[in-house]
Amino acid sequence: MIEANDLTKRFGGLTAVDSVSFSVGAGEVFGFLGPNGAGKTTTVRMLSCLISKTSGDAKIGGYDIGDESNHLKIRKLIGLVPDNVGLYDELSAYENLDFYGKLYDCAPAKRKENIERFLTMLGLWEKRDAAAGTFSKGMKQKLAIARALVHEPELLFMDEPTANLDPESAKTVRDFILELKKEKKTIFLNTHNLDEAQRICDRIGILNTKLVATGTPQELERALSGGGGARQTVVLLQEPPTDAMLAALGPLSSSVKQEGNRLTIDLKDPERENSLVVDALVKAGGHIQSVTIASASLEDVYLKLVREGGGG
Amino acid sequence: MRLSKSRVIAAKDFKTYRKKRNVIYSLAVIPFLVAILITAVILYAGRRSTSRLAPAELTLLLPAFLFFYVILAAYLATPIASYTIVGEKVEKSLEPLLATPTTDGEILLGKGLAAFLPPLAALWAGSALFMVLMDLATRSKLGYYFFPNWDSALVILLLLPVALLMSVEANVVVSSRVTDVRAGQQLGSLTVIPLAALYGAGELNLIDLGDTTNLLAIVAALAVVDVVLFFLARATFRREEILTKWR
Numbered sequence: 001m002i003e004a005n006d007l008t009k010r011f012g013g014l015t016a017v018d019s020v021s022f023s024v025g026a027g028e029v030f031g032f033l034g035p036n037g038a039g040k041t042t043t044v045r046m047l048s049c050l051i052s053k054t055s056g057d058a059k060i061g062g063y064d065i066g067d068e069s070n071h072l073k074i075r076k077l078i079g080l081v082p083d084n085v086g087l088y089d090e091l092s093a094y095e096n097l098d099f100y101g102k103l104y105d106c107a108p109a110k111r112k113e114n115i116e117r118f119l120t121m122l123g124l125w126e127k128r129d130a131a132a133g134t135f136s137k138g139m140k141q142k143l144a145i146a147r148a149l150v151h152e153p154e155l156l157f158m159d160e161p162t163a164n165l166d167p168e169s170a171k172t173v174r175d176f177i178l179e180l181k182k183e184k185k186t187i188f189l190n191t192h193n194l195d196e197a198q199r200i201c202d203r204i205g206i207l208n209t210k211l212v213a214t215g216t217p218q219e220l221e222r223a224l225s226g227g228g229g230a231r232q233t234v235v236l237l238q239e240p241p242t243d244a245m246l247a248a249l250g251p252l253s254s255s256v257k258q259e260g261n262r263l264t265i266d267l268k269d270p271e272r273e274n275s276l277v278v279d280a281l282v283k284a285g286g287h288i289q290s291v292t293i294a295s296a297s298l299e300d301v302y303l304k305l306v307r308e309g310g311g312g
Numbered sequence: 313m314r315l316s317k318s319r320v321i322a323a324k325d326f327k328t329y330r331k332k333r334n335v336i337y338s339l340a341v342i343p344f345l346v347a348i349l350i351t352a353v354i355l356y357a358g359r360r361s362t363s364r365l366a367p368a369e370l371t372l373l374l375p376a377f378l379f380f381y382v383i384l385a386a387y388l389a390t391p392i393a394s395y396t397i398v399g400e401k402v403e404k405s406l407e408p409l410l411a412t413p414t415t416d417g418e419i420l421l422g423k424g425l426a427a428f429l430p431p432l433a434a435l436w437a438g439s440a441l442f443m444v445l446m447d448l449a450t451r452s453k454l455g456y457y458f459f460p461n462w463d464s465a466l467v468i469l470l471l472l473p474v475a476l477l478m479s480v481e482a483n484v485v486v487s488s489r490v491t492d493v494r495a496g497q498q499l500g501s502l503t504v505i506p507l508a509a510l511y512g513a514g515e516l517n518l519i520d521l522g523d524t525t526n527l528l529a530i531v532a533a534l535a536v537v538d539v540v541l542f543f544l545a546r547a548t549f550r551r552e553e554i555l556t557k558w559r
Contacts, residue, residue, distance in 0.1 A: 011556065048411050051552040075413040082411075084404035088324070090331040095324075102320045103412040147408065 001026045001155050001186045002047065006056035009042050016042040019056065020211045024203075026154075027184040029177075031191055031201030035306060038207045040190040041083060044157045047188070049074050061154060076104065079148030083159040083190075085140045089133025093124055093143050096132050097150045104151030111150065118146035122176060138169025145176065156180070159190045174200060198298050212305045220301045232294040233270045233277060235263040238287040248284035249277065264294075313417045321414070321422025322429070329392060329430065338391055339430055343438020346384060350377050351445040367454050374446055374458050375522050378467055379511050381439045385476035386504040388434065393427035393483030394496035397554070402493055407555060416549045420484060420542075427480045432473060439468050466527050474534040479503040481541035488549045 002024040009017040017039035024030040032040045045051045047058060049071040061077045063070040087096050094115060101111035119125040122142040127135070132143060141161060148156055158177070162170035177200055180187060191197050197204050198217045205214045213220055237245075240261055246253050252273075255266035267273045270293045278291060329335045354373075357365055365373070400406040409419070443459035450458055483500035490496045510530065514521035521527065 045555065050407065050410055050555055072413040072415070075411060078411070080408060080411040082404075082407045084407070086403070086405040086408045088328060088405055089403070090328045091324070095327065099320065099324045100408070100412065103317060103409075103414055105413070144408075 001028070002030075002058065002060055002188065004043075004047070004056070004058040007043070007046060007053055007058050008055045009039070009046055009051070010054045015209060017046070017207075018210045020207070021056075022205050022211060022214055024186065024188060026186050029181050029185075029187045029189060029200055029202050031189045031197040031204045032207050033191060033194065033197045033204050033302060034207035035192060038306075039209050040207055041159055043207070044080070044159050044188065044190060048078055048080050048157060076151075077154045079151065079153035079156045081141075081144050081148045081156070081158040081161050083163065085144040087132040087135075087140055087143060087147070089131060091132060092129045093119060093132055093135070093146075094128040096143060097147055100147050101150045106151045110152075114150050114152065115146075118149050121179070122146055123172075136169070138165050138172065141165060141169065141173055142176070145173065149180075155186045155188065157188045157190075160192070161189070162191070162193060162196060170196075194299050194302055204298075206302060206305050208306050212308070213301070217298050221298060233265050233267050233274055234290075234292045234294055235265065235277065235281065236289040236291075237261045237263065237281070238289055241281070241286060242284070245281050245284040245286045248280040250280070252277065261289075313415060313421065315421075317414045317418040318422035318425060321409075321419060322425035325396070325423060325426030326430070329426070335391055335430075338388060339434040342388065343381070343384060343434050344441055346380060347438050347442035347445055350380070350442065351449050354446065354449050365453070370450055370454060371458065372522075374450070375463060375467070376511070376514065377446070378439065378442065378459075378464055379514065379521060381435055381442070382467065382472050382475045383504060383507045383511055384438075385431065385435055385472055386479040386507050387501070388431040389427060389476055389479040390483055390497055390500045390503070392430065393424075393480045394487050394500035395493055396423040396427055396484050397487040397549070398490055398496045399487075399493055401491070401554060410551050410555065416546055416551070420545050420549060424477075424480055424484055424542075424545075427483065428477060431480075432476055435472055435476065436468065439472070463522060463524055463527060466524065466531070470531045471527060471534070474531055474538055475507055477538045478534055478541060479507075481538060481545055485541060485545045485548055488545065488554065 002022070004023070005021050006019045007017060007021070008015070008019050020039075020043060022030075032043065034040050042051070046053050047060060047065060049065055053066060058065045060074045063074050063077075065071075065074060088099070091099070097115045097119070098111065101115065106114065115128075116125065119128055122145065124139060124142055124146070127139070132140060135143065145158070145161065148158075161177070162173050165173065174196060177187065177189070181200065189197070189201060201217070203214065203216050204220060206212050206220070238261065241258060241263060246256060246258075249256060249265070252265055252267070257264040265277060267277075274291055274293070278288060281288060354365070397406070400409060443464065447457040447459050479500075482503045483496070486499045487496045490499060510519070510521075513519045519526055
């Protein structure tokens with residue numbers, strides 16, 4: 001659905017997006033994770049044909065975004081939830097959606113059906129005649145999502161849809177995105193919320209002007225944990241370890257950190273080496289309560305990659 | 313360019329303006345107030361012994377007063393037209409609109425129609441009231457009903473719309489270049505200057521605004537300006553600049 005190759009955007013001397021390449025398949029939820037100013041919104045705007053690219057190329061549904069004659073076709077394929085909801089406050093929720101449905105050439109019967117369907121799904125149907133200006137932030141965000149869906153786009157761009165929402169509203173929005181995921185909608189989600197990205201996205205791209213990593217949340221975690229670096233096993237004993245127990249660990253003892261009953265050991269391959277550690281400790285008289293492999297979280301991956309990637 | 317898209321945008325803007333009090337008041341009050349005030353001036357002047365208006369003076373004054381509606385066209389268009397682009401930008405509604413499958417020309421035409429038709433209706437209604445009141449006020453002195461006549465029809469049906477269109481388009485151009493509504497209104501209100509200058513030139517006898525040929529020439533000149541301004545509006549409407557440089 002999306003193919004981007006070396007996509008770059010410069011504003012004067014400032015490079016906002018630097019040679020970004022990625023692809024998003026149909027039915028996939030792809031998350032763009034990055035700090036403020038990383039180029040997430042600029043990328044979405046380029047892909048939505050709202051701003052031009054400086055170099056590189058990208059295709060949406062097979063249409064090249066660099067070819068202006070494709071812009072209307074691309075815009076018809078996509079729905080956009082911008083970072084600012086941008087509703088018409090004087091118009092009712094229904095009128096807002098009806099206006100956009102008409103601009104997207106949605107047939108009257110289908111438009112009516114979709115407006116009712118999405119407003120109902122988002123819990124706004126009872127408020128359909130109320131002016132959008134009277135809505136809470138969460139309700140406005142939900143209405144903006146309904147607006148982006150009213151013409152049943154093949155691809156939905158969402159630019160930080162839960163930013164600035166209270167936890168309850170954010171959860172409602174996230175749950176709705178998960179509903180859309182079940183319906184196999186292709187979604188491109190910009191976020192700086194790690195938990196949100198991990199829970200919703202099939203794959204994640206970590207952007208910091210450059211795309212520093214792409215993969216499933218699990219792949220990214222594994223990349224940091226197992227990518228040549230050491231991982232850690234945490235052994236909880238029933239009593240503080242004795243010198244004999246530490247000595248029994250042999251060459252591993254140099255990487256052991258002790259804190260009360262807890263031993264944290266750096267291991268290259270904990271799945272294989274844990275049994276050796278347990279054997280050694282038990283033979284030295286240790287009583288083990290638990291053994292856990294401490295793996296890197298997406299947060300660790302994100303922070304490491306963003307710091308290494310620099311920029312901003 | 314698809315007119316259906318422009319109609320949808322214009323209809324949305326109509327709905328939005330209907331809920332803006334300053335727009336409603338300026339459209340519903342000013343053209344009628346001008347008609348009433350000018351009538352009051354004519355009646356007052358006519359009753360003062362020191363400044364009785366002769367019929368010959370009246371026939372010069374009435375077309376001049378009618379020309380006020382052409383000047384008013386620039387004034388009335390400003391609050392709506394200057395809001396068109398910059399207002400949406402300020403309210404953050406421009407990005408989703410620009411993301412729809414509509415062209416710059418369709419958006420500008422829709423916004424232009426929405427800013428053109430309500431003032432036109434208000435000005436036509438106001439000028440109709442003006443002519444009726446003037447006829448009632450001057451019938452006894454002139455011995456006939458001065459309005460309507462060919463020149464007044466030319467002013468109201470041709471000159472007023474092309475002047476209004478010029479003001480709307482100039483305001484749309486300004487609106488897509490400035491970054492706040494007030495700046496848009498202040499710059500947009502400058503469109504009153506060429507029309508006021510035209511009126512001034514008429515009063516100074518530099519041009520005879522009662523002459524049909526002259527009026528037709530002014531209409532033709534303003535129509536050319538309207539066409540140029542439409543293309544200028546399209547050329548100066550830069551989506552990327554609007555989205556990335558405005559704060």
